[in-house]
Amino acid sequence: MLAAGTDHWCLELEGVTKSFGDTRALRSLSLKASQGAVTAILGPNGAGKTTLMEICEGLQAADGGTVRVLGLDPRRDAARLRPRVGVMVQDGGLPIMARPLELLRHVARMYAAPRDVEELVDLLGLDAFARTSVRRLSGGQRQRLALAIALVGRPDLVFLDEPSAGLDPQARLVVWDLVETLRADGVSVILSTHLMDEAARLADHVAIIDHGAVLAQGTVAELTGPVAGARATRTPDAARLRGPLTPAARADLAELADTHGLTLELEDGVRTLEDVFLDLTGRSLR
Numbered sequence: 030m031l032a033a034g035t036d037h038w039c040l041e042l043e044g045v046t047k048s049f050g051d052t053r054a055l056r057s058l059s060l061k062a063s064q065g066a067v068t069a070i071l072g073p074n075g076a077g078k079t080t081l082m083e084i085c086e087g088l089q090a091a092d093g094g095t096v097r098v099l100g101l102d103p104r105r106d107a108a109r110l111r112p113r114v115g116v117m118v119q120d121g122g123l124p125i126m127a128r129p130l131e132l133l134r135h136v137a138r139m140y141a142a143p144r145d146v147e148e149l150v151d152l153l154g155l156d157a158f159a160r161t162s163v164r165r166l167s168g169g170q171r172q173r174l175a176l177a178i179a180l181v182g183r184p185d186l187v188f189l190d191e192p193s194a195g196l197d198p199q200a201r202l203v204v205w206d207l208v209e210t211l212r213a214d215g216v217s218v219i220l221s222t223h224l225m226d227e228a229a230r231l232a233d234h235v236a237i238i239d240h241g242a243v244l245a246q247g248t249v250a251e252l253t254g255p256v257a258g259a260r261a262t263r264t265p266d267a268a269r270l271r272g273p274l275t276p277a278a279r280a281d282l283a284e285l286a287d288t289h290g291l292t293l294e295l296e297d298g299v300r301t302l303e304d305v306f307l308d309l310t311g312r313s314l315r
């Protein structure tokens with residue numbers, strides 16, 4: 030992580046609120062994301078991920094709080110941000126009659142120093158359907174085209190809303206490799222997902238959000254590590270503990286249980302990001 034200081038954050042959100050009628054989509058949400066890092070926004074359906082992304086992209090206005098993207102206001106400074114920010118929206122938002130290659134060339138012309146379109150077509154495997162109209166593309170093909178459009182202007186910051194939703198395993202790996210290349214090139218990536226393996230593999234920093242607020246954040250190691258990870262439950266005659274424990278902690282717990290006449294159940298194993306996510310956001314469907 031880079032040192033604190035406003036130049037080092039690609040995203041700074043403080044007390045951001047947003048409601049749709051009676052639905053409070055964001056409740057005083059605060060979050061910072063480092064420049065040049067991959068930050069994953071992890072949350073169940075309806076948690077507020079898309080609302081958060083769209084506010085940062087300037088597509089929606091927040092009701093309250095402050096939002097800074099690359100140090101600028103995403104609505105007031107939209108014209109200054111546009112050449113520096115790439116956006117991949119969830120269901121493409123693509124013109125259905127256009128053809129991928131001509132669309133990409135058209136978008137490329139809007140930027141001062143765009144990426145090589147043919148190279149991008151090759152990288153994302155778009156060649157097989159480059160001349161097919163968007164309305165005839167599969168969901169996964171549209172996703173890849175949307176990603177190409179987000180990247181063609183060589184943005185400093187990219188928003189990827191569930192980038193691998195609907196992709197087959199091969200295409201998902203291509204997208205993941207691409208995100209890793211972006212990070213290696215110093216591009217900041219904000220990624221919303223509910224795929225734990227995606228967040229665990231790609232993210233330098235993970236923010237778990239639900240009901241419009243950040244519940245926990247940190248590196249995957251911090252979120253799953255001993256302090257955040259250990260979980261104790263107690264019944265009248267047993268104490269159950271799950272999580273990574275040092276031998277010394279095990280011995281202390283055994284002694285404590287013995288003193289209090291409790292049965293101690295210790296479960297081995299490191300907690301995964303999914304364990305942490307489900308503990309924080311619950312197991313019921315949304």
Ligand SMILES: Nc1ncnc2c1ncn2[C@@H]1O[C@H](COP(=O)(O)OP(=O)(O)OP(=O)(O)O)[C@@H](O)[C@H]1O
Nearest residue numbers: 049052053054072073074075076077078079080081
């Ligand atoms: N335009 C809208 N009008 C009314 N309610 C909305 C609107 N947009 C979002 N919401 C509501 O705000 C809440 C947050 O929605 P949001 O789309 O941000 O969640 P999400 O985390 O992206 O969900 P998913 O993973 O299902 O895409 C939900 O309760 C949703 O129904």
